Amino acid sequence: MDKKPVILFSTLTGNAFRLACAAADAMPCDYLGPYNIYNYNIIRPNLIEDYDTFIVTYWCDKGSADKETISFIEKCKGKNLIVLGTLGVNPESEHGAKVRANVEALASRENNLVAHYLCWGSIDLKRTFEKTKIPEGEKGHLSMERFERQKLSIGHPNGHELFEAGVVVNQAVKSLYEI
Numbered sequence: 001m002d003k004k005p006v007i008l009f010s011t012l013t014g015n016a017f018r019l020a021c022a023a024a025d026a027m028p029c030d031y032l033g034p035y036n037i038y039n040y041n042i043i044r045p046n047l048i049e050d051y052d053t054f055i056v057t058y059w060c061d062k063g064s065a066d067k068e069t070i071s072f073i074e075k076c077k078g079k080n081l082i083v084l085g086t087l088g089v090n091p092e093s094e095h096g097a098k099v100r101a102n103v104e105a106l107a108s109r110e111n112n113l114v115a116h117y118l119c120w121g122s123i124d125l126k127r128t129f130e131k132t133k134i135p136e137g138e139k140g141h142l143s144m145e146r147f148e149r150q151k152l153s154i155g156h157p158n159g160h161e162l163f164e165a166g167v168v169v170n171q172a173v174k175s176l177y178e179i
Ligand SMILES: Cc1cc2nc3c(=O)[nH]c(=O)nc-3n(C[C@H](O)[C@H](O)[C@H](O)COP(=O)(O)O)c2cc1C
Pocket: 010, 011, 012, 013, 014, 015, 016, 017, 058, 059, 060, 061, 062, 063, 064, 086, 087, 088, 089, 095, 120, 121, 122, 123, 124
């Protein structure tokens, strides 16, 4: 394969951007990016047509990848995808397993899903604390118990998770490019 792999990220609060930086640091060859998935087409309008391999980092929104990532993956046909995600709960939980399955179904439908790494990512507690002020029984209410559980996300992705993400990308790219 002669075309460089391309790194893209989708992030709200920076966790998935950190995964993209970890991917970039671990790349075994020249690459393009990291580009923001939101506006990569301003810089590279034909990116999807012109390249074969994409490393995409996403944040979990309502049990799947975020909308920008879903839209990007839906535009890809027959591409190699290496997908790295971050979510607000322990990835080994039941919810984590569902997120993993949803993203893998999406990424492998019309593309070659080469690798998928999913890790915990800190939740924006300032934002969610506001929801604890919504009265119980009303839409959007967040219990203090759930808010306390959300605190466990702080500090992720940590150094170990960023290292693991890098290893996954490094090995996946080496296998594809026969490096
Ligand atoms: C609107 C919204 C929806 C979210 N939905 C989920 C979800 O369904 N499951 C989950 O585990 N985390 C969920 N999260 C938490 C984020 O996926 C998590 O904090 C992630 O690390 C944020 O990544 P980022 O810093 O790249 O934006 C949600 C966050 C927001 C803001």
